[in-house]
Each structure stands twice: as C-alpha cells, then as structure tokens.
Amino acid sequence: MENIYVADIQFFRDNNKNIILKSLSLSKLSEEGFIEHYIFKPPYLFEELTYTRRIEANHVSRNFHQIHWDDGFIEYKEHINILTSTLKNASEVLVKGNEKVKYLNNLLGKKICYNVENLSCPNLKNLKSMQATFSLSPVSYQNTSVLKVWLKNLFFNSAEYIERSIQKHNDVGFFALTEKDCYFLPVSVIIKNFSVDCLKSILYKLPPHTVFNHYIQNYIMDSNKICNEDWNENDSGCCI
Structure with missing residues (x-):
C-alpha cells in the first residue's frame, strides 16, 4: 500500500469532445490527510470553444465542479510534468471511472491506473453522504478524500x-x-x-x-x- 495513490480529476471538453484537464487531486493512500491539489489555467481562450461547448462548459461549472474555464494558477502545459513526477514511483493509482482511468493512463504512458468500481466502490455521492467532507473544498479534493477513506477500510479487511x-x-x-x-x-x-x-x-x-x-x-x-x-x-x- 506504500506506493499506491488515489486520484481524481475534473475537466471540460474541447471542440472534439476530448478532455481538457481542469482540476487534479492526488494522495498516497498510506498518508493521513495530505492531498495535493492543482487547478490548471485554460489552454486557450473560452471564445475558441464552439457555442455548444461553451454552453456545456458553463453547465459543468455551475452544476458539477464549480470551477470556471478561466480559473487556475498553474500553466496547462505543466499537467503532464506534475503527473509523471508525482507518480513516478507509484505501483498503482486508484481512480473512479473508466474514462478518467484511460485519460490518466494515456498521459502517464503506461496502464498504472485502476478503476475502483472493479472493487465494488459505491458512487461518490453516496460516499460523501456517509463521510464528513468540506463542502467548500474543490470537488476533486472531496472525491479523493472520500475515496481514500473507503479504500483504507477496504484494505483493512x-x-x-x-x-x-x-x-x-x-x-x-x-x-x-x-x-x-x-x-x-x-x-x-x-x-x-x-x-x-x-x-x-x-x-x-x-x-x-x-x-x-x-x-x-x-x-x-x-x-x-x-x-x-x-x-x-x-x-x-x-x-x-
């Protein structure tokens, strides 16, 4: 369990429906409390999205992760460096959802991410209802936090x-x-x-x-x- 990580991402989609990473949270499963969190600047102007994608982005911001397209404090091009450097010694990265797993595996260049749904993990809404979370924390941070608690209980048995x-x-x-x-x-x-x-x-x-x-x-x-x-x-x- 020492080099197993837990991670979550939140994202927008570009004009070709590809993921535009917006928020990344990750943490070693064995570490108590500490979660690394990053919000990335957009790769280009909001106006470069099609009308349909702009509508979708506003909907996602308002109803899902509460992060706007123009938010961010880290250059977008740094997301791969952050992922690869942080996870270079990871034996496994536990993530919820096949699309997130495929996206992260593609960025990392090897199939090191694993979908916790294969382990009968409940949906995130249910996990949050069973655990105390900081409602003002970023969604990816909350997701990583509740997944860590659930996974630790799983590995306890x-x-x-x-x-x-x-x-x-x-x-x-x-x-x-x-x-x-x-x-x-x-x-x-x-x-x-x-x-x-x-x-x-x-x-x-x-x-x-x-x-x-x-x-x-x-x-x-x-x-x-x-x-x-x-x-x-x-x-x-x-x-x-």
Whole structure:
C-alpha cells in the first residue's frame, strides 16, 4: 500500500469532445490527510470553444465542479510534468471511472491506473453522504478524500479478501474469478500456477500493482528465475 495513490480529476471538453484537464487531486493512500491539489489555467481562450461547448462548459461549472474555464494558477502545459513526477514511483493509482482511468493512463504512458468500481466502490455521492467532507473544498479534493477513506477500510479487511480469492482460485480456477478476486490474488499464487506464456495471456485481468510487481516482471523476463529464494516454491508450469 506504500506506493499506491488515489486520484481524481475534473475537466471540460474541447471542440472534439476530448478532455481538457481542469482540476487534479492526488494522495498516497498510506498518508493521513495530505492531498495535493492543482487547478490548471485554460489552454486557450473560452471564445475558441464552439457555442455548444461553451454552453456545456458553463453547465459543468455551475452544476458539477464549480470551477470556471478561466480559473487556475498553474500553466496547462505543466499537467503532464506534475503527473509523471508525482507518480513516478507509484505501483498503482486508484481512480473512479473508466474514462478518467484511460485519460490518466494515456498521459502517464503506461496502464498504472485502476478503476475502483472493479472493487465494488459505491458512487461518490453516496460516499460523501456517509463521510464528513468540506463542502467548500474543490470537488476533486472531496472525491479523493472520500475515496481514500473507503479504500483504507477496504484494505483493512484485505486478509479476508486474499484468503477468499485464493480459495476461489483453487476451487473453480482463475477465469472464474471476479475483478475484485483478481485484485487480491497474491503474486506467489500467480507465479506458482502459471507458465510465462499463460501469464502473459492473462495480464489484462490483473491490476497494475500485480502486473508491475518486480517478481512478476522478473518472471516474465527470465522464466528460469522464479524467485525461489523469496517464495521457496517451484513453478508448476501449468496454465489454469
């Protein structure tokens, strides 16, 4: 959990319906309270948007994130540098929503973001109703804050989820596992039960903290080195 981050973004859309990042909040899951928050200046004048997009932007500002197009204190071009420098050592970034996950993965250049909806995360409105939040705080800040609390509670029970995923894997096999089961399936179990070729074929089902785990990466790069010193186990070489 040490290098797992939680993040949220708020945005507008350009004339081609692409995301224009406006607000970014992120925090290490293991850190109490501290959340980094950024509001970016617009990449160009509001008048350069089409009439339809201007109407949409005003609607989003008024009803969703309460940030105006011209707001911001950081140059827009800095958003990639901020993301890559802050998250350079992250093993995983937990985000709510597929569109946000895809957008951030594209900016970061690797699939390190994971959708917490796969972990049965409630919608943000419900989370906020169950937790005390600062109503005047930026929306992305609020979202990151409530997601952190919910995720910490989830990981507090991680031993139970790990045991359940192992048992289910042993009973019915890997391909019957839910996304949540896959999230908590230990690396040692994966290395023990999958040949390298089989492992490569199921990477799409595994979360970033597993895919980029150094034991998994070493196993893929050199199938003769299966981390016996650490796991004291041999690869069965079978594909489940």
